[in-house]
Amino acid sequence: MNIRQRIEKLRDQIRYHNYRYYVLDDPEIPDAEYDRLMRELQELEAGHPELVTPDSPTQRVGAQALEGFGEVRHEVPMLSLENAFSDEELAEFDRRVRERLEVDEVEYAAEPKLDGLAISLLYEEGVLVRGATRGDGATGEDVTRNVRTIHSVPLRLIGKGYPRRLEVRGEVIMPHEGFRKLNERVQAEGGKPFVNPRNAAAGSLRQLDPRITARRPLEMYCYGVGLVEGGRLPNRHSRILARLRDWGLRVYKGIETVRGLGGCIAYYEKMERVRNSLPFDIDGVVFKVDRLDQQQALGFVARAPRWAIARKFPAQEELTRVLDIDVQVGRTGAITPVARLEPVFVGGVTVTNATLHNEDEIRRKDVRIGDWVIVRRAGDVIPEIVRVVKERRPRNARRFVMPRKCPVCGSDIERVEGEAIARCSGGLYCPAQRKEAIKHFASRRAMDIEGLGDKLVEQLVDQELIHDVADLYRLDADTLAGLERMGQKSARNLIRALEASKHTSLERFLFALGIREVGEVTARALARAFGSSDGKGMSDSERARADIERLARASQEELEAIPDIGPVVADHIVRFFKQPHNREVIDKLLQAGITWPPQEQVAEQPLQGKTYVLTGTLSRMTRSEAKEKLQALGAKVSGSVSSKTTAVIAGEKAGSKLARAEKLGVPVLDEDDLVALLEQGA
């Protein structure tokens, strides 16, 4: 095979794999393999620039910005759709269609109404030659170079039988995930975020520099054709879409043909249910008379066809006023400002509150008490304020001020520099945080109190039988036996479990306290650093007290000197012990008789300074057990492979991490190697 043939072969393969990936959603090869094909093609083309053609998959992104967009006259006008806002209006449409066609029932193609912007793609001899916006329907803008950067737009059609000139129409959208990431990036760079995915898609397509568009996560779904010359298409809309798909164009998978009004309503209801689990916004569904001869018979009115209608979903955004802003305390102490709203009907329910997430969010959106705002409620998602209508801001609108004390427990509200969330520092003391704290305290890896499940904790707190974790040790069997789903026997068992839990280890105890960011590994490091190795004549409880005292007095610097503890964690620890409530609870726990044995002296850790990545399925232990064992020997276990990784430990069905290790030349160990490593270390 000569170079030219090899290049053509690679291009065909890449086009086919694009089709598998973007159109069928069913990739045949892993990304790494695709990358290899692409790289080979790039290298060959770099060595033979004379063989580069514009429809090569390497040629998506042009290099220079344009001065402005040219105009495109649509030879077949791009129409809009009539809207129906209720089933009655839809029924009216169906009745008109049936009457004009003089039939009893009509078959409709039912499609989602994608919320993006309409785009026309012109293919000549299968090669994409032009992309244009809808504009006013008669004239749009030439956005060819931008459209070419969208990976779901084929630069060349695949398969056979397409017309010599074929204009394909569809919607360019930005999926939620990409929209979220884009806005994060825009904000990180100090820019103004986009209001919604549609605006982001429109803004991205109107960039004069295609290199910018190329970085935007745009996708295109096709829903019809315009100009068709030099070839024939099937005689039904649904079949045309199926052909487009065969030629490598992306068409939404859930398009159906339905019968009559009943079929339309069922489809609408189905899409309304799945709407919020779709990866992109849709604002309704579109019904189109499926048979083209019937479409032709129906014709057009003004700027919309008589053979199609958009059944719109109820609005997910409405206008209302912010009556007040107050705060809610979450289970980790996170303080969330909440806007109290003038009740408004949106997304199918009456909304009276909207979360404002955090102070930065309020500042960014500049929401003030008294403002008119756009509220959004999408599905079961918590209602949100999308933006303020600044033009309507009343003179007496007030700014929100974060309270300094927790409204539930009165502890200081603190906000660590660099973090978005303000938190109640009440910890174990704050009722809003208490239940979760108690559940954590009792959990298996913490104090391991068997029989103290979540439901029981909730009952105990709700009935005010306990206020903090120390109260657990004051419960008696009679009180417990009186609770729901508890008998004498389980009450006695629980008392026994509580007694047993008093003999613990310092590291479990520290983990159980639920200090922010102090997980098991940090708790272990703290226990090693602050636990006394022998009591020097002290009783167990005196020694326990001394251990805690030492830790509570530790300075930020002393803490940071401990392996694995950085400034943020050190700061959490210092703050935790500064709160008198936390000290009181710890005192009560120690008084109740919680003790631990002296700290064992540990030798230099054998795997200190090494970093491993676990991937795939292990047969002799779970990944989390392997992780614990490696950490016990001083190793770090990371979730991603880098050149600093000591080795990747690969079990069965290891995937991309293994591939990455191979690429970076990081050693790969199997399960036997892991076992040997653990034994040698132990």
Ligand code: IVH
């Ligand atoms: S068909 C003659 N189908 O809605 C029919 N349009 O209000 C022309 N849209 O400009 C359009 N999803 O941007 C059609 N499945 C779909 C659609 C769809 C979204 C947009 C399109 C059009 C607007 C009409």
